[in-house]
Amino acid sequence: MEAIKSFNEKIDGLKPSSIISKSAAKIRKRALKKNRTKLRFIIWSCIAAALFVFVIIAPAFAPYDPYAIDLKNTLSAPSDIHVMGTDYVGRDILSRILCGGYRSVYAAVAVVAITATIGTIIGTLCGYIGGAFDVIVMRITDAFQAFPSLIFTIAVAAMLGGGMLNAIVAMCAISWTSYARMARSSVMSVKERTYVKAALITGSSKASVLFKTILPNSLGSIIVMASMHVSNEILAFAGLSFLGLGTAKPFPEWGTMLNDGQQTLQTAPWTVIFPGLAIFAVVIIMGMFGDSVNELLNPDKDDN
Amino acid sequence: MKKYIIKRLLWLIPIMFIVSLIAFFLMYLSPGDPAAIYLSQGGDAPDAEALAALREQLGLNDPVWVQYGRWVGNIFRGDLGTSIFTGNPVAQEIANYFPNTLKLTALSMALTLAVSIPLGILCAVFENKWIDVVLRVLSFINGSMPGFFIAMLLILILGVRLRWLPTISSGSALGIWMPTFTLAIALSASYVRQIRNAIIEELGQDYIRMERAKGIKEWAVLFKGALKCALPRILTLAGLNFGALLGGTSIIEIVCTYQGLGRLAVNSITNRDYPLMQGYVLVMAFIYVIVNLVVDILHAYVDPRVKQQYMKSAVRKKVRLTDGSNKVVQ
Numbered sequence: 001m002e003a004i005k006s007f008n009e010k011i012d013g014l015k016p017s018s019i020i021s022k023s024a025a026k027i028r029k030r031a032l033k034k035n036r037t038k039l040r041f042i043i044w045s046c047i048a049a050a051l052f053v054f055v056i057i058a059p060a061f062a063p064y065d066p067y068a069i070d071l072k073n074t075l076s077a078p079s080d081i082h083v084m085g086t087d088y089v090g091r092d093i094l095s096r097i098l099c100g101g102y103r104s105v106y107a108a109v110a111v112v113a114i115t116a117t118i119g120t121i122i123g124t125l126c127g128y129i130g131g132a133f134d135v136i137v138m139r140i141t142d143a144f145q146a147f148p149s150l151i152f153t154i155a156v157a158a159m160l161g162g163g164m165l166n167a168i169v170a171m172c173a174i175s176w177t178s179y180a181r182m183a184r185s186s187v188m189s190v191k192e193r194t195y196v197k198a199a200l201i202t203g204s205s206k207a208s209v210l211f212k213t214i215l216p217n218s219l220g221s222i223i224v225m226a227s228m229h230v231s232n233e234i235l236a237f238a239g240l241s242f243l244g245l246g247t248a249k250p251f252p253e254w255g256t257m258l259n260d261g262q263q264t265l266q267t268a269p270w271t272v273i274f275p276g277l278a279i280f281a282v283v284i285i286m287g288m289f290g291d292s293v294n295e296l297l298n299p300d301k302d303d304n
Numbered sequence: 305m306k307k308y309i310i311k312r313l314l315w316l317i318p319i320m321f322i323v324s325l326i327a328f329f330l331m332y333l334s335p336g337d338p339a340a341i342y343l344s345q346g347g348d349a350p351d352a353e354a355l356a357a358l359r360e361q362l363g364l365n366d367p368v369w370v371q372y373g374r375w376v377g378n379i380f381r382g383d384l385g386t387s388i389f390t391g392n393p394v395a396q397e398i399a400n401y402f403p404n405t406l407k408l409t410a411l412s413m414a415l416t417l418a419v420s421i422p423l424g425i426l427c428a429v430f431e432n433k434w435i436d437v438v439l440r441v442l443s444f445i446n447g448s449m450p451g452f453f454i455a456m457l458l459i460l461i462l463g464v465r466l467r468w469l470p471t472i473s474s475g476s477a478l479g480i481w482m483p484t485f486t487l488a489i490a491l492s493a494s495y496v497r498q499i500r501n502a503i504i505e506e507l508g509q510d511y512i513r514m515e516r517a518k519g520i521k522e523w524a525v526l527f528k529g530a531l532k533c534a535l536p537r538i539l540t541l542a543g544l545n546f547g548a549l550l551g552g553t554s555i556i557e558i559v560c561t562y563q564g565l566g567r568l569a570v571n572s573i574t575n576r577d578y579p580l581m582q583g584y585v586l587v588m589a590f591i592y593v594i595v596n597l598v599v600d601i602l603h604a605y606v607d608p609r610v611k612q613q614y615m616k617s618a619v620r621k622k623v624r625l626t627d628g629s630n631k632v633v634q
Contacts, residue, residue: 139315143322146589148551151569152330155581158573159334231448238450239555243570258452262559265456266464266471276453283448 041292048289051282052109055101062095066252075268085270087260093271097278100252105282107164107246108233111171116226118172119179124218126180127187128210138184141177149174150239157245164247167240171233182225186218193217220297228290231283238279254279305604305611312597319593324379327585328372331578339364341576342388379586385579389572394583398565405557405564408480409549412487413542420492421538424499429526431504439496447493455486455559473562483560487553491545502537506530536607540599547595551588 059066063083070090078085084093126134144152153170160166190196191214199209240246241255249256254275261271339358359365363374378385384394427436446454459482463471473479506512507530515525554566561567565584572580604611 139318140322142315142319143326143589146319146323146592147326147585148548148554148566148569148588148592150552150554151566151573151585151588154554154570154573155330155585159330161335235450239452242450242452242555243558255450258450258456262456265460269460269464272453272456272460276450276456279453280445280449283450284445287444287448 037292037295041296044285044289044292047285051285052105055105058098058101062092062098064092064095066091066095066099067250068092075264075271077268078270084274085268087257087271088264088268093257093274096252096257097254097275100254100257100275101278101282103164103247103251103253104234104237104241104255104279107168107171107237108230108286110168111175111233111237112226112229114168114172115176116179116222116229119176120183120219120222122176123180123183123185124187124210124215127184127191128214134184137180141180144174144177147174150236153236153240154243154245157240162245162248167237167246170245171236171240175229175233179222179225182221183218186221187214190214190218224290224294224297227293228287231286231290234279234283234286308604309601312600316593316597320590323589323593324376324586325372327582327589328375330585331582332368332371334576334578336576337364338362338388338576338578375582384583384586387572387577387580389575389577389580394580397568397580398583398587401563401565401568404562405550405553405566408483408487408553408557408562408564409546411480412484412491413546413549415484415488416491416495417538417542419488420495420499423492423496425503425526425531427496427500428503428507428530431500436500440500443493443496446489449490451486451490452555452559454489455483455556458482458486458489459560473560479560479562483553483556483562483564486556486560487549491549495541498541499534499538502534503530506534509533536603539606540603543599543602544596547592547599550591550595 068091070086073082073086073090074088076082076086076090082092082094084097086092087096122137126137152174156170156173157167160169196209196213199213200206204212237246238255238258241253242259244256244259246255247253257275258272258279261268261275264271337355337359339355339362343354343358363371366374375385382395384398386392387394387397390397423439427439430436459471462469462485463482469478469482470476471482473482503526507526512525512529515529516522520529551566553564554570556562557564557567558570565588569581569584571577572584
């Protein structure tokens with residue numbers, strides 16, 4: 001009986017009237033969802049923009065000089081005087097976090113901007129020109145992707161001699177490959193579309209078709225990838241400066257602070273926890289922003 | 305299929321050639337004279353005569369291409385050079401540390417799968433219900449934390465507060481668990497999400513609807529139908545990650561003071577031990593490429609759909625080649 005009942009229910013679900021009403025509901029739901037993703041995107045891009053502004057003006061809110069060494073007050077626990085405690089030479093952790101944020105955030109943004117541009121140019125040329133050039137460049141990206149990326153980045157950063165600028169160069173040296181691949185594949189798929197062929201047949205020059213037709217139509221996936229990569233690059237930069245290759249030592253930077261705190265982890269956990277939470281908060285914000293961009297531009301795909 | 309494998313194997317040659325070029329020039333262009341680094345290890349400035357002699361002996365005065373050729377030639381003889389810092393052959397140094405990293409990687413991968421497959425199934429079955437939402441939020445939070453921060457928190461909680469595990473991993477039987485837990489936690493963030501999505505995708509397929517319509521029990525539909533079909537994809541993902549992970553555990557190894565290959569590599573960079581560094585980069589890139597190749601081929605054997613795709617793409621290529629000549633636009 002149970003089976004028959006459920007079968008009847010299934011049959012009911014297939015009646016024409018219900019199909020119509022269901023699809024109307026579906027359309028309404030889809031429209032609502034579209035509005036919601038738009039709203040989400042607007043909210044998260046506002047929050048991300050606020051973050052970009054905040055990390056620049058944050059040093060003004062620092063209660064103490066981030067470089068001021070106070071050897072009488074080393075490793076003091078969080079209190080009213082030092083809200084997040086002090087580190088191994090008595091520097092105020094809250095001040096250092098506020099002053100160090102812009103390095104992490106803007107280094108990551110710079111890496112994404114540079115790699116997305118270079119990768120897109122290379123990938124577009126590969127996809128458009130094709131032939132031997134494409135084969136050679138794709139083998140080079142294969143080789144780059146075969147390297148253990150962290151070790152490669154560390155090696156390049158060490159070769160260039162550390163420091164923020166060199167760290168950015170080192171991170172760019174390996175992460176351009178994924179953009180090149182993405183740009184190549186999307187250019188190759190757009191290239192086969194009828195409207196591109198129509199543009200070529202009607203006599204547009206190859207260059208104008210590339211810049212006016214192919215590129216605008218293949219940029220979507222690059223933008224999604226770039227916006228989702230910002231949080232990854234923040235993590236990567238934190239890792240690099242954790243190893244002492246991100247920023248020079250006296251400058252406050254979150255990864256460097258975690259490195260300093262590692263020595264005092266057992267006696268003064270706040271030297272690690274607060275900078276770690278700062279990285280975490282920024283990565284979450286940028287991650288949500290990237291997700292919302294992905295949902296907006298890739299509505300059919302599930303998040304992954 | 306055989307043709308495909310041979311083609312992939314042949315592609316390894318140019319890739320490894322480019323890898324070796326990059327590895328060589330990365331170190332060749334690095335600042336500092338290897339001979340000077342070697343001689344100044346005792347702390348004294350090297351004297352000019354000994355420096356010149358050593359440069360001659362190491363062949364550093366030869367043109368670049370001769371040096372590169374000699375380096376590659378030695379590699380084919382199994383000689384990766386001698387570590388400047390320890391004086392041991394690089395191959396031996398890598399062989400000493402590799403089992404530790406392999407053990408760590410395998411253990412964390414196994415733990416990750418053991419945790420994320422059940423959680424992923426749970427999420428997929430209760431799609432968009434509270435349990436799915438909670439797990440997804442947790443995995444998002446987890447994925448936003450730097451690995452070394454997770455490691456430090458674990459050291460603080462499991463090592464310092466609860467005293468379950470040693471805070472320093474080297475030289476203790478339980479030591480491997482601290483970096484293993486860290487990696488498993490860090491990895492499971494994306495795994496739960498991907499497994500969830502893979503199973504949801506399978507559950508939406510026609511064959512699942514068919515099985516349900518036939519009245520097969522829901523658990524059988526899930527485990528014998530959806531999971532069985534999603535599993536090859538999940539294991540392929542794990543296999544590909546395995547290759548990347550072997551070269552990506554350095555920071556965790558450093559934080560947990562685990563005697564692994566990644567820690568050795570980072571130390572070799574800070575010590576300017578170029579031969580060791582070159583050897584490491586080359587060996588890891590080689591392993592990565594091979595692991596990817598093996599996983600791709602295994603995937604095709606396990607999943608008939610993928611195998612068919614290879615066949616199809618081969619057929620399609622042939623078609624395109626024959627009608628490519630009369631294309632209007634090239």
